[in-house]
Amino acid sequence: MGRTSKMLLAICLVLILVMAFIYQAVFKKMPNNAPVSNHDSLWMGKSADLLPQDTSLSSQQIRYGYELIAHTSIYLGPKGKVMQITNGMNCQNCHLQAGTKPWGLNYGSVAANYPKFRARSGTVESTVKRVNDCLERSLNGKTLDSNSVEMKAFVSYIHWVGADVPKGTIANGSGIAPLEFLNRSADPVKGKILYTTHCSKCHGNSGEGSLDSSGLSYFINPPLWGKSSYNHGAGMNQLSKLAGFIKNNMPNGINYQQPFLTNQEAWDLAAYINSQSRPNKDISKDWPNLATKPIDYPYGPYADSFPQSKHQLGPFAPIIDYWKSKRSTK
Ligand code: HEC
Numbered sequence: 001m002g003r004t005s006k007m008l009l010a011i012c013l014v015l016i017l018v019m020a021f022i023y024q025a026v027f028k029k030m031p032n033n034a035p036v037s038n039h040d041s042l043w044m045g046k047s048a049d050l051l052p053q054d055t056s057l058s059s060q061q062i063r064y065g066y067e068l069i070a071h072t073s074i075y076l077g078p079k080g081k082v083m084q085i086t087n088g089m090n091c092q093n094c095h096l097q098a099g100t101k102p103w104g105l106n107y108g109s110v111a112a113n114y115p116k117f118r119a120r121s122g123t124v125e126s127t128v129k130r131v132n133d134c135l136e137r138s139l140n141g142k143t144l145d146s147n148s149v150e151m152k153a154f155v156s157y158i159h160w161v162g163a164d165v166p167k168g169t170i171a172n173g174s175g176i177a178p179l180e181f182l183n184r185s186a187d188p189v190k191g192k193i194l195y196t197t198h199c200s201k202c203h204g205n206s207g208e209g210s211l212d213s214s215g216l217s218y219f220i221n222p223p224l225w226g227k228s229s230y231n232h233g234a235g236m237n238q239l240s241k242l243a244g245f246i247k248n249n250m251p252n253g254i255n256y257q258q259p260f261l262t263n264q265e266a267w268d269l270a271a272y273i274n275s276q277s278r279p280n281k282d283i284s285k286d287w288p289n290l291a292t293k294p295i296d297y298p299y300g301p302y303a304d305s306f307p308q309s310k311h312q313l314g315p316f317a318p319i320i321d322y323w324k325s326k327r328s329t330k
């Protein structure tokens, strides 16, 4: 090989190394186990610093709504200043950062999509009805009158959060990121071991959370099961929702860009948590059209012949396949 070709070869090698380095640096910045492919267009919620500060009625309502969502228990909890109608949890315990965190159950899509038809009730629901659903189920409490100062504040804040989202569209990153189904059933026994290792130090050995010593704001860490937790008619009692929430948000402080748990661990933890006891709710009127019931809804009756245990823990692929073939032969 001549001198020039050796030089050329060396230059090529250096170039390849530089390109590999750049690729690696860019690639490393990308999130691991990413739940969605397009992170560039992720909707980013407004932080509390941007709350309107003027004295108009609508701005006051928005600010009060923020307060109610961030510190629900102080106003509506078991020792609430305004009413005592909820279990001591705060909306923000699940709708993280007052409903603005990407894939942290944020409210980005509410203003743009309600009123909308919801299969659980089989009716068109307003934001008022949806807030009352969470009050009755997630906070195992009582509903608020649509004309109450508190309900108006809840709705004002939630609609302010999603005001920049075009009508009829879904904000990317709102709600819970869908988690790929496992090809085995979720395992509560494995979940229990993971719970003891990663979660019990905050949420307690019996999922009871930890009480705040002042009493008013109730919990420092919210409960995951037992008498003060969400009831069995709540959205979190559906395996895929709980698993998807945990994956991108727990242990508290992590986010979708750096998840701590693998998908399998998130499913197993959700299986353990949702196999524990929690308050009851009359759900006999839910899912009037059984064919629209989610495949991982933990209670029958079902419109297919898979047993309850399969709907609770999976594997879900056979149920998905069954419904696909049924719909395609229609
Ligand atoms: C225990 C957890 C939990 C708590 C506490 C909670 N929610 Fe929810 N909320 C959920 C889940 C789960 C959903 C359903 C998300 C889905 O279907 O993907 C939901 C959905 C909603 C929605 C509809 C969101 C959408 O995009 O359609 C609104 C509005 C809402 N909650 C308001 C509230 C308010 C207000 C409070 C406090 C009074 C509250 N929630 C407390 C878990 C909770």
Ligand code: HEC
Pocket: 090, 092, 093, 094, 096, 097, 195, 198, 199, 200, 201, 202, 203, 220, 221, 222, 223, 224, 230, 236, 245, 246, 250, 251, 252, 269
């Ligand atoms: C460092 C303490 C800490 C650890 C560890 C932790 N959490 Fe949490 N968790 C919290 C706090 C605090 C919140 C409420 C967040 C807020 O209000 O901003 C929360 C909220 C939750 C919620 C929604 C609210 C509820 O009570 O239903 C679930 C579900 C949850 N955690 C599950 C888990 C699981 C599963 C693990 C283990 C992988 C875990 N957490 C580890 C502190 C923790």
